[in-house]
Amino acid sequence: MKFSSEEILETVGMIAEDKLDIRTVTLGVSLLDCSDPDPAACARKVRRKILAKAAKLSEKTRFVADEYGLPIINKRISLTPLSLVVPVADPAAFAEVARAVDEAGAELGVDFIGGYTAMIQKGETAIDRALIAAMPGVLATTGRFCASVVLASTRAGINMDGCYAMSRVIKETAARTADRDGIGCAKLVLFANPVEDNPFMAGAFFGTGESESAILVGVSGPGAVRRALQKLGPEADLGQVAETIKKTAFKITRAGELVGRAMADQLGVSFGILDLSLAPTPAEGDSVGQILETMGLAMPGAPGSTAALMMLNDAVKKGGLFASSSVGGLSGAFIPVSEDASMIAAAEAGAITIEKLEAMTSVCSVGLDMIAVPGTTSEETLAAVIADEMAIGCANNKTTAVRIIPAPGKDVGDSVSFGGLLGKAPVMAVSGISADIFVRRGGRIPAPLQALTN
């Protein structure tokens, strides 16, 4: 036979038992031709463009999943940052266009749409300010439209006024979605050095260097990596562990490559990128934290977690890059707290803290992700936590992000629950030591040196 029974059974087991799946097929759509100073006309053009480009996204996603017997969990759309599309500095205009986007998404049956986005790493325009002013309302009243704001980059430094402003937006968004544990904040990502071809939410947007439309694919196979490491046993040295991760990542990536090519072919658009990130879900066995446990840590957050995560992330990339010529997006290991059963357990047990997570984000993508903190956390403290994470991205020339939920009316010991892929998160303690004066200084932290980098 062309394939051995072992090979076939391995793949079948990866899908059936280890939950190997295609996390998302995301269609990037440029909205650069939809700009119009009349908000109603702009909303109409945006809606028409989305409906035209993604008309067959749901149907073709189902077809490809059926045809290859590979589950595809989400279908999504990423858009040109809306700050570049709506040319008027009026929050009401952004609210109107956002509503049109959300309605188009509902009509098409897509799971999420990304692109309620502004890039203010160096400063804000009047338009950016209008987009941000409308953001809490948009996040509270739309179901699928996700927001992101770029606050820092290696070349621009950190916009501290932006960090402070966004901490206020986060608090207001939490308050406006208080009846659902502040779920609005789960749809808002703050970035340093974002990528423009990210298929994952909530931080996806389709950058200005992209084509008219392209397929962006994200795979999910932490369970398959864990299974391979379990088979390897505890005696194998770390070189063998890395080798096993590489081989498994290769296979997972190939599945994504196949689906990406088929989707692009079916929709008649180019295959943009394949994102190698091992994206976990709250489902048992679909966990990045459990890979760290299989590597030999009692829980994620134990000493050694940063080293183990660095190795995992690096090996995934080495295996994945050989498997596809279209690697892009974030391509790292995700460690969201609420979306990973093992990370949830570690946070509940106090094994993992925000400070340890922050250290781990220096070696993985993407940052402090899906972290619930007490609802009473001050705007200044939130801004300082955001700034710390931006600094890690800035100084290390990598993407980092913050998706944090100051859970209304909740404190350490409580938990928040969002359901679905967003999962549930125990409320984690934030240091009570003040950074108020530092944050209130405002201004911009200059771009870090690119040489003499020790």
Add this chain to the structure above:
Amino acid sequence: MEKKKKHIIVTVIGRDEVGIVARIATSLAGQNINIIDINQTILGGELFAMTLLADRVNCSLSLPEITARLKESVEGMALQVTVQDSEVFQYMHRV
């Protein structure tokens, strides 16, 4: 879908019983699907495992429909049946 090859891999795993291969083969024949290669073994003395390569170029049914018919053919038996395009295996196991 326009494709040159229409090869599928059928995998059947579960409790061994008399007649599994016969039922699967009959169902495939009924759907005008041609078996190209077949591997069957009993793992650990009791677990039935079969992998089968077949050509569905003359079958107009979709993959989920083929799967449903195969599952129907072994209904009542403790078996797990999966059907996938062989390209999945080509991609994952061959450089």
